[in-house]
Amino acid sequence: MVKVRPETYLLLCEKPVMATERYNPRISEPRWQKAWEEARLFETRNDDERPTYYVLEMFPYPSGRIHIGHTRNYTMGDVVARYKRAKGFNVLHPMGWDAFGMPAENAAIQNKVHPKEWTYQNIAVMRDQLKMMGLSLDWSREFATCDVEYYHQQQVLFLDFYEKGLITRKTSKVNWDPVDQTVLANEQVIEGRGWRSGALVEQRELAQWFFKITDYSEELLSAIDELDGWPEKVRLMQRNWIGRSEGLMVRWELVKETAPKGESELEVYTTRPDTIFGASFMAVAPDHPLARKAAQGDPALAAFIEECRRVGTTAAALETAEKKGFDTGIRVRHPFDPEWTLPVYVANFVLMEYGTGAIFGCPSGDQRDLDFARKYGLPVIPVVMPEGADAASFQITEEAYSDDGVMINSRFLDGLSNKQAFDEVASRLEMQSLGGRAQAARKVNFRLRDWGISRQRYWGCPIPMIHCEACGIVPVPKQDLPVKLPEDIDFDKPGNPLDRHSTWRHVKCPKCGADARRETDTMDTFVDSSWYFARFTSPRARMPVEREVANRWLPVDQYIGGIEHAILHLLYSRFFTRAMRDTGHLDLAEPFKGLFTQGMVVHETYRAADGRWLSPSEVRIEGTDGQRTAYEIATGEKVTIGSLEKMSKSKKNTVSPEDITESFGADTARWFMLSDSPPERDVEWTDDGAAGAHRFLQRVWRLVNEAAPALEGVEPKASRDGTAASISKGAHKALKVIEHDIEQLAFNRALARIHELVNELQAQFPALGKADAATRSAAREAVEILIHVIAPFMPHLAEECWERIGGEGLVAASRWPSYDPELVTDNQIVLPVQINGKKRGDLTIARDADQAAVEKAVLELDFVKKALNGAPPRKVIVVPQRIVNVVA
RNA sequence: GCCCCUGUGGCGGAAUUGGUAGACGCGACCGACUCAAAAUCGGUUUCCGCAAGGAGUGCUGGUUCGAGUCCGGCCAGGGGCACCA
Numbered sequence: 001m002v003k004v005r006p007e008t009y010l011l012l013c014e015k016p017v018m019a020t021e022r023y024n025p026r027i028s029e030p031r032w033q034k035a036w037e038e039a040r041l042f043e044t045r046n047d048d049e050r051p052t053y054y055v056l057e058m059f060p061y062p063s064g065r066i067h068i069g070h071t072r073n074y075t076m077g078d079v080v081a082r083y084k085r086a087k088g089f090n091v092l093h094p095m096g097w098d099a100f101g102m103p104a105e106n107a108a109i110q111n112k113v114h115p116k117e118w119t120y121q122n123i124a125v126m127r128d129q130l131k132m133m134g135l136s137l138d139w140s141r142e143f144a145t146c147d148v149e150y151y152h153q154q155q156v157l158f159l160d161f162y163e164k165g166l167i168t169r170k171t172s173k174v175n176w177d178p179v180d181q182t183v184l185a186n187e188q189v190i191e192g193r194g195w196r197s198g199a200l201v202e203q204r205e206l207a208q209w210f211f212k213i214t215d216y217s218e219e220l221l222s223a224i225d226e227l228d229g230w231p232e233k234v235r236l237m238q239r240n241w242i243g244r245s246e247g248l249m250v251r252w253e254l255v256k257e258t259a260p261k262g263e264s265e266l267e268v269y270t271t272r273p274d275t276i277f278g279a280s281f282m283a284v285a286p287d288h289p290l291a292r293k294a295a296q297g298d299p300a301l302a303a304f305i306e307e308c309r310r311v312g313t314t315a316a317a318l319e320t321a322e323k324k325g326f327d328t329g330i331r332v333r334h335p336f337d338p339e340w341t342l343p344v345y346v347a348n349f350v351l352m353e354y355g356t357g358a359i360f361g362c363p364s365g366d367q368r369d370l371d372f373a374r375k376y377g378l379p380v381i382p383v384v385m386p387e388g389a390d391a392a393s394f395q396i397t398e399e400a401y402s403d404d405g406v407m408i409n410s411r412f413l414d415g416l417s418n419k420q421a422f423d424e425v426a427s428r429l430e431m432q433s434l435g436g437r438a439q440a441a442r443k444v445n446f447r448l449r450d451w452g453i454s455r456q457r458y459w460g461c462p463i464p465m466i467h468c469e470a471c472g473i474v475p476v477p478k479q480d481l482p483v484k485l486p487e488d489i490d491f492d493k494p495g496n497p498l499d500r501h502s503t504w505r506h507v508k509c510p511k512c513g514a515d516a517r518r519e520t521d522t523m524d525t526f527v528d529s530s531w532y533f534a535r536f537t538s539p540r541a542r543m544p545v546e547r548e549v550a551n552r553w554l555p556v557d558q559y560i561g562g563i564e565h566a567i568l569h570l571l572y573s574r575f576f577t578r579a580m581r582d583t584g585h586l587d588l589a590e591p592f593k594g595l596f597t598q599g600m601v602v603h604e605t606y607r608a609a610d611g612r613w614l615s616p617s618e619v620r621i622e623g624t625d626g627q628r629t630a631y632e633i634a635t636g637e638k639v640t641i642g643s644l645e646k647m648s649k650s651k652k653n654t655v656s657p658e659d660i661t662e663s664f665g666a667d668t669a670r671w672f673m674l675s676d677s678p679p680e681r682d683v684e685w686t687d688d689g690a691a692g693a694h695r696f697l698q699r700v701w702r703l704v705n706e707a708a709p710a711l712e713g714v715e716p717k718a719s720r721d722g723t724a725a726s727i728s729k730g731a732h733k734a735l736k737v738i739e740h741d742i743e744q745l746a747f748n749r750a751l752a753r754i755h756e757l758v759n760e761l762q763a764q765f766p767a768l769g770k771a772d773a774a775t776r777s778a779a780r781e782a783v784e785i786l787i788h789v790i791a792p793f794m795p796h797l798a799e800e801c802w803e804r805i806g807g808e809g810l811v812a813a814s815r816w817p818s819y820d821p822e823l824v825t826d827n828q829i830v831l832p833v834q835i836n837g838k839k840r841g842d843l844t845i846a847r848d849a850d851q852a853a854v855e856k857a858v859l860e861l862d863f864v865k866k867a868l869n870g871a872p873p874r875k876v877i878v879v880p881q882r883i884v885n886v887v888a
Numbered sequence: 889g890c891c892c893c894u895g896u897g898g899c900g901g902a903a904u905u906g907g908u909a910g911a912c913g914c915g916a917c918c919g920a921c922u923c924a925a926a927a928u929c930g931g932u933u934u935c936c937g938c939a940a941g942g943a944g945u946g947c948u949g950g951u952u953c954g955a956g957u958c959c960g961g962c963c964a965g966g967g968g969c970a971c972c973a
Contacts, residue, residue, distance in 0.1 A: 022927090233967085236892060240969060247973080270973060283973090323971080349971040359973040367889080368971065447972060566968085676900045676913060684900075692914060695927095702928090737904090752902070752912035759912090832908040837954045839908050877953050883907045887953050 023701035023800060025665025032799040033134055041812050042136045044092045046538070046549050053089035054553050055080045056533055058561030058569070059096045062122040062144070063103060066129040068601045068647060068685065069562070071657045072673045076598055076747065077560050078135045079674070082792040083742050085136070086816035092553055094536040095130065095137045097123050097144035100151075100460045101525045102180055102196055108459075109491045115459040116487065119146055129657060134666045134795050136812065141539045145528035150535065151461040152482035153544040154527065158464055159475050160583040166212050169473060173353075174452060176204040181495050182456045183208060188568070203309075209463060209521070210450040213575045217242055217446040219589070220574055229594035231680070234566045241567050243447025247271035248426050249356070250440040252282065252332040255341055259330055260293040265435065266332055266344065269355030269445060273429070274421035277410040278362040278383035280373055282332055283325060283347035285357040291346045294328045301326055301346065308348040323372050324348045335429055335439055336411070347372065355445055363400065370400040383410050384418050451572065453524040456496040458489060460522030468509035468516040477510050483518070496520060529569055530576035533559075533591055544585055551587050558745075559592040566597065596745055599682040601673070603653040605642035608632055614639060615652040616687075644684055655685050667794035668694040674747040674793060696755065697797055700790060703762055704783060704801040710768040711805050716781035717774075718820055724771075724778035725823075730760045731782035732823040738789045739819075747793075754789055761786065780805070788817050833858055834885040835867045843884065854878045858886060 036042065057077040060070055074095075081093035097119075104115035111118075123144060130137070143150050161167050175184040179199035183206060188195040213220075221242045224235045250273065251265045266282060284291050286308040295302040304326040325345035334340035342360075349368065350359055363373035363380040373380055384405040385394040391408045407413040413421040429440030454463065462483040464476035476483055486504040489497040498504060498520040509516035531544070537553040538546040554577075561569075570592070577591040606614040614632060619639055621630045630639040647654045660669040672693035677683040718728035734757040741750035761782060768779055783805060791798035791811045798811045807814075831843045831854065841863045845854060855876045858864055868888055875887040 233893070237968060240891070243969090243972070245972075268973080272973080347971095349973095351972070354972045356973095361973085366973075369973085445972080447969095563967090678901075681900095686900095686914080688914060689900085696913085698927090740904095748900090748912085749902070755912050830908095834908080834954070837907095837952095842908085875953060877907095879907060879954095882904095883954085885907080885953050 022698055023797065025667060025697075025796065026662075028800045029132070029134060029661075029666055029796045032796045033131065035799070035810060036136070036812055039810060039813065041810065042093065042138050043140045044090060044094075044138045046552075048090040050088060050090040052092065052553055053084040053558075054092045054537075054556045055084065055558045056092075056094065056536070056556045056560070058559070058565065059098050059529070059532060060126065061098045061101060061103070062119055062126055064122045064125065066126050066657050068655055068657050068660075070130075071133060071669060072601055072683065073560060073562070073598055074130065074133065074135050075670045075673050076596070076679055076745070077558070078133075078137075078670075078795075079742065079747060079792040080558055080560075080745070081136050082795060082812065083816070085812075086788070086791070086814065088815065092536065093135075093137055094141040094539075095135075095139065096142055096532060096536065097126075097146075098525065098529050098532070099123065099144040099146040100522075100528055102457065102459070104459045105457060105491065114487070114489075116146070116485075119144070119459075132661050132666055133657070133670070136795070141536055143532075143535070143539050145461075145525075145532065146459070148482055148484055149540070150532075151528070153535070153541075154461050154523070154531070155464040155476070155481050155483060156478060157531065157544050157580065157583070157585070158523070159478060159481075160585070161211065161579050162475055164579075164583050166215065166579050166582070168210050168212060168450070169207060170210060171205060171207045172210075172452070173203050174206045174208060175201045176206075178202055180457075183452060183454055206454075208452045208454040209465075209519075210452050211527075211575065211579070213451045213572075214446060214448055216575055216578050217244070217448050218444075219578065220448075220571065221446075223574075223590060227590065227595075230592075231595065231597055234563070234570065234595060234597060237566045238571060241448065241571065245271050245445050245447075247355075247443055247445060248273040248422075248429070248440050249443045250276075250335065250360075250429060251434050251437075252335065252360070253434055254344075255331040255333060260290070260297070263290060263293060266290060266358055267356045268358045268360050269443065270360060272362065272365060272418075272422070273425040273440070274407065274410075274413065274418040275362040275365045275383050276334075276336070276360070276425055277413065278364045278381045279334070279342060279360045280363055280378045280381065281342055281361045281369075281376075282344040283350050283359050283361055283372070284344065285350040285352040286346055286348060287352045288346070288350075288357045290330070290344070290358070291328070294330060294346075298328070301328060305346060308346075323368065323375065325372060325376060327376070335432065335434075343378075345372075345376070353449065354447070364396040365400055365402050367400045367402070370396065381409050383408060383413075451524075451575070453527055454521040455524050456499070456520075457522050458485070458491075458497045460525060461528060462498075462522055463519045465519040466507055466509060466516050467519065468512065468514060470514055471509055471511040471516075474509055474511050474516070480510070498522070526568060526572050527576075530572045531580065533573070534577070534580065534586065544580070547585060547587070550585070554586065554588055555591050555593040558594040558596065560596045560598060562600070563597040570595070596679070598679050599677065600646045601685050602644040602682045603647050603655060603685045605645050605651050605653045606630055607640045607642055608635075609637060609640075613650070613652040616655065618652075644682070646682075647685070660690065664690060664694045665697075665796070667797050668697055671697065671751070671793055675751045676748055678748050679745055696758075697794060699762075700758055700786070700794075700797060701801065703758060703765065704787070704804055707761075707765050707768055707779060707783060708804050708806075710771070710776055711780040711783060713806075714773075714776045714780045716784050717777035718781050718823060719774050719778040720822065722774060724775040727761070727764055727775065727778040727782050728820075729823050729826070730757065730764075731785045732819040734760075735785050735789060735817060735819040736824050739816075742792065750789075751793065754786075754793075757786060757789070785817050787811060788814070829881060831881075832883050833861065833864065834883065835864065836888055837885060840864070840867065847881065851878050851880070854884060858884050 055077050057073050081091050085091045099119050104119050107113055107118045108115045175189050177184050177194035177197055177199055179197040180194060184194055189201050194201055221244055224238055227235055247270050249267060249269055251267045253265055254263055286305045291305060295305055325347040328344050328346060330344040331341040332344060361369035363370040364382040365384055380396050382394055382396045384401060385408055386405045404418055407416045407421045413424060426442055430438050432439045462485060464483045466474045466476060468474050486501055491497060505518045505520055507516055507518050533556050534545045534550050537550045573591045578589050580586045581589060606619045608614055618633055619630050620633050621628055630641050632639050645651055645653060672690045719725045734753055737753050738750045787798050787801045795812060802811045827847050828844055829847045832839050833841050833843050843858055845857055855878055864886055873886050873888060877885040
C-alpha cells in the first residue's frame with residue numbers, strides 16, 4: 001500500500017481539470033485511454049507498407065494479479081513502442097497469456113474451481129489492470145495459450161516436428177517431482193529441487209516424449225556469436241549451458257581373463273588424452289552396461305550399485321555423498337603398453353548421461369581422481385608440470401595439477417606442451433587399430449540434453465499421439481485435430497485426471513481401427529511460450545503461422561523480460577524457431593534480434609520480533625537515513641527493517657499496481673519505475689520516490705498550463721539568434737540526447753534529461769507574457785518538443801498538455817519532432833583548462849578555433865601565466881573541442 | 889571448485905568510452921509565501937578547512953600530459969554452472 005498523505009491528494013478528487021488546477025489522472029487517464037481505443041491507434045495491420053518494428057515483452061502467467069514487476073517490464077516495452085511509432089514505424093506490440101500450468105490445477109484442487117474458469121477469470125482481471133496502465137498494446141491480437149485455437153496449432157507443429165524426426169520417445173531416467181507429481185526437464189531442476197514446488201527431485205524411469213534439441217547443439221552454440229543485440233551475460237550463460245567440449249573417444253581393451261562374457265572393450269570419453277600416461281584406474285557409472293554385467297556374478301557389486309541408485313543424484317545428496325568405488329576385478333590394457341593393465345571400478349560419481357558413462361582416472365591431473373586414488377591406494381603419476389618446474393622434484397601431494405604445462409613421465413610425450421601432447425596422442429590412437437577399427441576418434445561433446453516435454457498434468461496442451469497395441473505409436477491425423485482437453489474432470493485424487501478419465505482416453509487407432517489409448521501426458525508449458533511470438537504475427541490463422549507474414553515481422557526487434565529466463569525460455573525459443581524453419585513454417589533461425597533483461601522491483605522487508613513478516617502498510621517508519629526505526633502499527637512494537645528483496649507474497653513486501661494507479665495515476669507509476677535506476681538493474685520501490693515522480697508530473701502540467709495563454713495561436717518556430725535562441729537551443733539539444741537515450745534503452749538518462757529541460761524552461765518562461773513574437777514561437781516549439789519527449793513515458797499527461805496548448809489530433813498519433821543540427825552545436829565553446837592535469841579554469845573560444853589559436857589564447861589567461869611564472873610551458877596539449885592541458 | 893559481473897556523496901545513480909567526477913532525482917538543512925499547515929518557489933548539500941587551498945571514484949602498484957574509465961595484484965558484494973571426465 002502506498003501511503004498517501006490525504007492533504008496532498010485532496011485535489012485528486014472528482015473534479016474536472018481546470019486551467020489553474022492540478023492535473024487529475026483519475027479523470028484524464030481513462031479519458032485518453034478511451035480516445036486511443038476509439039481511434040484504434042494501436043491496432044497493427046499486416047499490410048501496412050511502412051518499415052516494421054516488433055517490440056514484445058514476455059507475456060505473463062495469469063496468476064490473478066498484475067505484479068508490479070510486470071508493470072515495469074511492460075512500461076519499458078511501451079516506451080519503445082510509442083517512440084518507434086512516433087518515428088514512423090509500423091509497430092507490432094501485442095499481449096497474450098501464458099495460460100497453461102500448475103497453479104490453475106492447484107486452485108482447482110483447493111478451491112473446487114475448474115482450471116479453465118479460474119484461468120479465464122484471472123485473465124479478465126489482469127487485462128483490465130493492464131489497460132489501466134495506458135499501454136499501447138494491440139489487443140486485437142490477444143490470445144491465451146490455453147485457447148483451443150492456439151493449442152490446436154501447437155499440436156500441428158508437434159506432428160510436423162514428429163514427421164521431421166525432431167521428436168522421439170524414449171525411456172529414460174527422469175526428474176520426478178513428488179509434490180507436483182510430474183516430470184521436470186533438467187532446466188527445471190534448480191539445486192536438486194523442482195523449480196516450482198521446491199520439492200527434492202527423485203529419479204524415475206519413464207517413457208517420455210523428447211524434442212531433439214541436441215540436434216541443434218552446434219548451431220545453437222555458434223549462432224550465439226551473432227546475437228549482438230543480447231546482453232553478454234545471457235550469451236555466456238547459454239554457451240555454458242550448451243557446454244561444448246572437444247575430446248577423444250578412446251576404446252580400451254579388456255584383459256580377456258578378467259572380462260565378463262561377450263565384453264571385450266570399454267569406451268571412454270576424455271578431454272585430456274594428454275594425461276593418458278598418468279592413468280591409474282578406470283571408472284564406470286553404476287548403470288553402465290559393463291557394471292551391470294559384472295554385477296550378475298557378484299552380489300557385493302550388485303549391492304553397491306543398488307546403494308548408489310538409492311542415493312540418487314540430487315544436489316543435496318551429491319554434496320554430502322562420499323566418492324565411493326567398487327573394484328570389479330576387470331582390468332584394461334593401456335593403449336600404448338600392452339603390459340600395463342589398470343583396474344576398472346564402478347564409481348558413484350560417474351554419470352551415465354555424459355560422454356560414455358565411463359572415464360579413465362588420472363589422479364595427478366584431476367582433484368576428484370586424486371581423492372579417489374588416495375582412498376583406494378592407487379598410483380599417482382605426475383604427467384603435467386607447470387612451465388619451468390623441475391621434472392625430477394615435481395610431485396603431487398594434496399592438490400592435483402590441472403592447468404596447462406609441460407609433459408613429464410609420459411614416454412614419447414615428455415617435453416611437449418600438454419596441448420601438443422593432446423594432438424600427439426589423438427593422432428597416434430586414430431592410426432592405431434583395436435578389433436579392426438581405429439582405437440580412438442576425436443569427438444565433440446555437449447552438456448545439453450534433449451528436452452523432455454511430457455508432463456503428467458491436466459492443464460496443458462494434449463500430446464496428439466495414440467498408443468495402439470498392434471500399430472504402436474500412431475500420430476493423430478491432422479484432420480482430427482485439435483485433441484481437446486475434456487472439461488469434465490475431477491481432482492479428487494493426486495496425479496493426472498486425464499489418466500482416470502472414463503471416456504477421453506479411449507480412442508480408435510487411426511491406422512487399424514482397433515481400440516487404442518490416447519497419450520494422456522500433456523506438454524511442458526515451456527512449449528507454449530516457445531512460439532507465441534510468431535503466432536502474434538497472424539493470431540487467427542488456420543495454421544500455426546502465415547509464413548510470409550511471420551517472415552516480415554520476425555525476428556522480434558526488441559524483446560524485454562526477466563533474467564530468470566536467460567536459459568530455459570530463450571533457448572527453447574531458439575530451438576523452436578529452427579525447428580519451425582526446418583518444417584517449413586518460417587525462414588529464420590533466431591527469434592529475438594534484441595534482448596533486454598530488466599531488473600526486478602524490490603522493497604524493504606519488515607519483520608516483527610516474533611518472526612512474522614509485515615507488509616509496508618502495517619508498518620510506520622520514523623526518522624531518516626541510518627536512523628530509521630520501524631514500528632508495527634497494530635501493536636506499537638519495534639520492527640526489524642530487513643534487506644531489499646524481490647517483492648513476494650511470502651515476505652509481504654509487495655506494493656500493488658492498483659494502489660499506485662489509484663493514488664497517483666498510471667503515468668506516475670510509469671515514470672517512477674523508469675527513473676533513477678538503470679533498467680537492467682533492480683529498482684527499489686519507495687513512497688518518497690513515487691511522490692517525487694508525481695510532483696514532477698504536476699510540475700510539467702503547471703509549466704504547460706501557465707505558458708498556454710501566451711502560446712495560443714502562435715506558430716511554433718525555432719530561433720537561431722537573439723534571446724529566443726537559448727530556448728530553442730535547450731529544447732533541440734535535449735531532444736537529441738533523449739532520442740539517443742531511448743534508442744539505447746537508457747530510460748533513466750532520458751528521464752534525467754527531461755528533468756533538465758523542464759528546469760530550463762521553467763527558468764525562462766515567467767517572462768513569456770511580455771515576450772516578443774520570436775520568443776513565443778520558440779517557446780511554443782519548445783513546449784511541443786517537451787510534450788513529445790514525455791509522451792512515451794507519461795502518455796496521458798502528454799495528451800492533456802497537447803490539448804491544453806490547442807494541439808491538433810492525438811500525440812500518440814503524431815510524428816516525433818526532429819532536431820535542427822545547427823541548434824545543437826554552439827559557435828562559442830567553453831574549454832576546461834588544466835595545469836598539470838588539474839582543472840584551473842575555463843577558456844571561452846570559437847568552436848572552430850585551430851590548435852594554435854587555442855594555445856595562444858590559453859597562454860594569455862591570467863591563471864595560466866601565474867602558474868607558469870614567466871617560464872615557457874613544457875608542453876600544451878589541445879584536444880579539439882574537449883580540453884586543454886598545460887604542462888608546466 | 890570453475891566461469892562471469894559489480895564496487896563513485898546519506899541514498900538511487902550520471903560522466904559523450906582516456907579529457908571539467910558527482911548531471912538528474914530522493915533525502916536532509918536554510919529561507920520566501922501562509923494565522924498555520926499542505927502545496928509551491930529560491931538556496932545549500934563529496935570530505936577537511938573561516939578562507940586560500942587540499943584530498944577524493946573499494947585497496948594497492950603501473951601506463952599516460954591526463955585514469956572512475958586501460959593494465960597487474962589484492963579485498964568486498966552479487967550472479968551463473970557444478971561429480972561434465
